[in-house]
Amino acid sequence: MGSRLVEEEKQRLIDFLTQNADVFAWNHSDMPRISPSVSCHSLNVDPNAKPMKQKQRRFVPERNRIIAEEINRLLEAGFIREVQYPAWLSNVVVVQKKNRKWRVCIDFPNLNKACPKDSFPLPRIDLMVDATAGYERLTFLDAYSDYIRNPPVLSTPKPNEKLFVYLGVSSIATNAVLIRCKDGKQFPVFYVSKTMAEPEKRYSKAEQIILLLVNAKRKLRHYFESHLIVVLTTFPIRMILHKPDLSGRMTKWVIELSSFDITYEPRTTIKGQAVANFLLECDVEDLEEDYSCSLWKLFVDGSSNQMGAGIGIKLQTPEGTTLSQVIRLEFKATNNEAEYEALLAGLKLAKELKIKNLIAYSDSQLIVQQVTGEYGTKDKTMEAYRTVVLREVKDFDQIKFIQLPREYNEDVDHLACSASSSGETLARVIPVDVLIQSSIFYELPDLSAQQVNVIPYEPSWIDPIIAFIRDGVLPEQKDEARKIRSNAAKYAIVRDQLYRRSFSGPYLKCVTPIEARQIMQTIHEGVCGNHSGGRSLAHKTMTQGYFWPNMAQGAEEFSRRCDKCQRFGPLIH
Structure with a gap:
C-alpha cells in the first residue's frame, strides 16, 4: 500500500482485496487458459515465408538444468505441450534478468522477415x-x-x-x-x-x-x-x-x-x-541541486613579462569539478593590472554561470587587500580597477576574497605564465582567448576620449536569437517563435558575441548585414582579393570564420554587382 494513504482508505482497499483474493493467481495452476473464442493472439505471418531450420545449440550443464526446470514448470501449468518432430527446429535462449533469475526464450531469427511490419501501430x-x-x-x-x-x-x-x-x-x-x-x-x-x-x-x-x-x-x-x-x-x-x-x-x-x-x-x-x-x-x-546557491571557488592569477601579459582562471564547482580558462591580453599591462584583469574575468565567468555564492582566491596580497578595503589605492589605475570590481561584486549574494600563498596557486600561475609568453603550446590543450582592451577602458577619461567613431546600432537577425538564448524571450508570431527555438541549438554566446556551431571546424562568428558587406568587400577586392565568383567568395568567407543567413545567395549577388567584375569580366587577357 502507498505509505501516504489515509488510514480509512487503506483499510477499505485491504478489505476489498481480501474479499476478492480468489481473483489473483497465486501460482501457475491458478491461471486457466482463455478460450480462443474470447481472445486469441496470432502473428501476422507472411504465407510466402519459408521456414528456417536451425542448427542444434549445446549448453553447459548449469544452463541445461535451468532450461529443464523452466520447461517442466510450463508443462505442469499447462502453458505448453510436447510435440514430436523428426528434425530439430529452433533453439532456446537463456537470459539472466536483473533480479538474478533466468528467463528461457525461443529463438526465432527469421521472425521479423516472416511477419510484415505494422505500418500503423497504436502509439502508447x-x-x-x-x-x-x-x-x-x-x-x-x-x-x-x-x-x-x-x-x-x-x-x-x-x-x-x-x-x-x-x-x-x-x-x-x-x-x-x-x-x-x-x-x-x-x-x-x-x-x-x-x-x-x-x-x-x-x-x-x-x-x-x-x-x-x-x-x-x-x-x-x-x-x-x-x-x-x-x-x-x-x-x-x-x-x-x-x-x-x-x-x-x-x-x-x-x-x-x-x-x-x-x-x-x-x-x-x-x-x-x-x-x-x-x-x-x-x-x-x-535531488537536483540549486547550483546558483551552492558555494563555488574561483582561483585567479595574472602574469606580465617582456613577451606580453596573460591571465589564468580556474573555477571549481561544489562537486570538485574544475573549469579552466586562459586569456592573453593584447594590451600593455603591469603585473598588478594583469591580476585585476584575472579577477574581473573570473567574476564575469561566474556571473555568466548564474553563480551567487563565491570564494575568490588570489596570490596577490595587494589586490585582495585593496578589494576588501584594508589597503588604499594611490594610483588612479588601481582605483579604477577597484571600482569595477566592486561594481561586479554587487551581483553576488555572498562573496569572499582570500589571499592564497603562491605555492597553493601553481596551477593557475602556470596557465597565466603560458598565456603571457606565447600560448601556442597551451592552445593545444586549452583554448586561449584574447582580450583586446582593458576592463577600465571607459573608467579613465584619457582612454575613453580616444574613442571618436560611434557606429549607430541597427536591429538585425542576430537580436532575436540572442534574446532567446540569454533571456528566453520569443517573438509574438508563433511561426517565427518556433523557427527561432528550433535554430537556437545551433548557436552559442561567447563573451556577448553570437557564434554559429561548427561540427567540422571552429565556431563561426555571426555578423550583421552591414558587417557582412564589409567582410565580402575586403575578401573580394581587398589587398589579397582576386575578384572571385559568388560560390568561391562564400567559401572563403566561411573559411575566415564568419557566418550569416543566405551566405551563398548574398555572395553571388555581391559578385554580380561588382563594378570591376562587370567591366573586365568578359575580356580575355
Missing part, C-alpha cells in the same frame, strides 16, 4: 488503455516484483494546454512528473522513472538531468508535440544547453530537444501534494 497503447478505463487509481502489479503502490489520481490535459515538468535525480535513478494546473492547483498527468545504467551514473549532474529530460521527451512524445512544455527546475538547463563547449552526446541532446516547444523556468512553491510526494521519494541530498 498502455496510456490509451489507462485513459479509456477512467479509474482513479492504478496498481503497478506488473511493474516490479514484490512491489505494489497506489499513485495519486492522474489527470487528462486539455488540447493546447500548458504542461509543466518536474525533474528529480537520485544516485541510482531519475524521475520526472508531468503536471497540469487547474484553478491554482497542480494535478499529475504522468510519471516517468528510469534506473540509470553504470555509465550514466558517472555522468555529471548536468548530463544526468538533461538525459532525464530527453528520456521524458521520448516516452511522452505525444504530450511534447501537442503542448507547450515548461520545465520547472533550479538547475540552469537553458544556459547549459547553449554553452559553446558541449560534448558530443550533449550536442545530440540539444538538437533533439530543440525541435519541441520547451521553455525553462525556475521552480517555485510546489502546490500539488502529489508532486511533493513524488519529489520526496528521492533523497533530499540527491
